[in-house]
Amino acid sequence: MSDISRSHEYLSFRSTIPQRKIIVDDDNSKEWTLYEAGPKTVKSPLICFPPASGTADVYFRQVLGLSALGYRVIAVEYPIYWTMKEFVEGFRKLLDHLVLDRVHIFGASLGGFLAQKFAEHSCRSQRVASLILCNTFYDTTIFQQTNSAPTFWMMPAVYLKKMVMGSFERRATEPEIVDSIDFMVEKLDGMSQQALASRLTLNCMNCYVEPQKLRDVDILLMDVFDECALSSGVREEMCKCYPEAKRAHLKTGGNFPYLSKSTEVNVFLQIHLRKYDMGPYRARELTENELQLLSEADGTLNKSS
Amino acid sequence: MASRKKVLLKVIILGDSGVGKTSLMNQYVAKKFSNQYKATIGADFLTKEVMVDDRLVTMQIWDTAGQERFQSLGVAFYRGADGCVLVFDVTMPNTFRSLDSWRDEFLIQASPRDPENFPFVVIGNKIDLENRAVSARRAQGWCHSKGDIPYFETSAKEAINVEQAFQAVAKNAMAQESDVELCSDFPDPIKLKDDQAKPRENCAC
Ligand SMILES: Nc1nc2c(ncn2[C@@H]2O[C@H](COP(=O)(O)OP(=O)(O)O)[C@@H](O)[C@H]2O)c(=O)[nH]1
């Protein structure tokens, strides 16, 4: 077992936060898996979308860390969906089921791509308050797998796992990054062939985001400056695609900074979400102290010098 | 050939409230200035790409205020800082006297490897105002006593010397950075991926 799985922090996460399963489709086998923490009074929580290899619990450090600060955080794991249409409609039904009008989404790798696709899909209904995209992309053709993607469903699990494993950085030396890889390998190992095949299909099937449809969405782009599966060219493309987006760079973090550099990632998430604190799309409940400080800053201090 | 690793420099701005930290950052990054005073709540950061000795460097500049009371970001705010800008207002002597404690606070919180040679820069801001109360000589004396910290007199309002001050902190931070790179035990591995015309991305994880 990996060090993270054995850590006190992870064990306490699993023993305090219940795992929920929710079915929103007619097909009873399509189950969403959720971990949720924080006040239910908050109607615009932070939803976390995992990468292809990840389960919902890869975000346990965001769920624990941010809920301790008053945020409502929901880490989800997708059912076996084979098409983008199925995914965006499925997620919309999940939001309806949870009675959430507008949410903030934090997505990494495939999760970031899906978050953009959902924002694009719901650009009229505006179900997305903001996006935080980590180590991600906006066009699946970069993987040059669009031809083989339709056959993933029948590929043996070993083959699919190798495909993903091949992109894990093996030369990592920072202990936190090494630990994060061990943990992800374990998650990947535990995945069924169907689950993994469906995610890789979404990941590689010919599809792209139309950035003009996301023009009005507040976006934070998070990425690492050390080695990760995506080349720096792809990361720069993301920045060009969203020139208005704020950029949160991490010196190091590897493929899974939300695990390896969770403190820094959580600070970026906090700063990003803070601008919603006083409005209808707030992701947390403020303390008395903070409410007072904010009203002071808006009132008395807001004078011309 | 030596590899040109992308560099991210984390720079922190500290100083009493009202000295012009947020204005300096906005002037430097966005070339904007506002007379409106809105107290900074919590921390925020901005990113700017700069050339330092022919090398493209990404600067991440962190501004702060009222941290104690508003959603403290703790040591993560200071962690990994490569440079620090200490700011005072040349018309307010008390803000100059605070520099000592800001410097100490930074060194305690960030605990850099080599505190003696950490790249600080001191800024005396608001030199466009008439009622100057801290002389350049006095400020330089303090900087000298702290290991020859570079000193700049600026106006965020009139965009005087702001570029130069931040450029200096970037340059000094880079100098430290390359020292570390030279000490590195790990040689840069040969990368095949970058040599290919159109590399195929690793299937995301
Ligand atoms: N005249 C003048 N005013 C300035 C200058 N820099 C900042 N200010 C003003 O000083 C006040 C405080 O600035 P601010 O950047 O918010 O200070 P901070 O609390 O250190 O972030 C604001 O009203 C600014 O407009 C400057 O260079 N000259």
Ligand SMILES: [Mg+2]
């Ligand atoms: Mg300020």
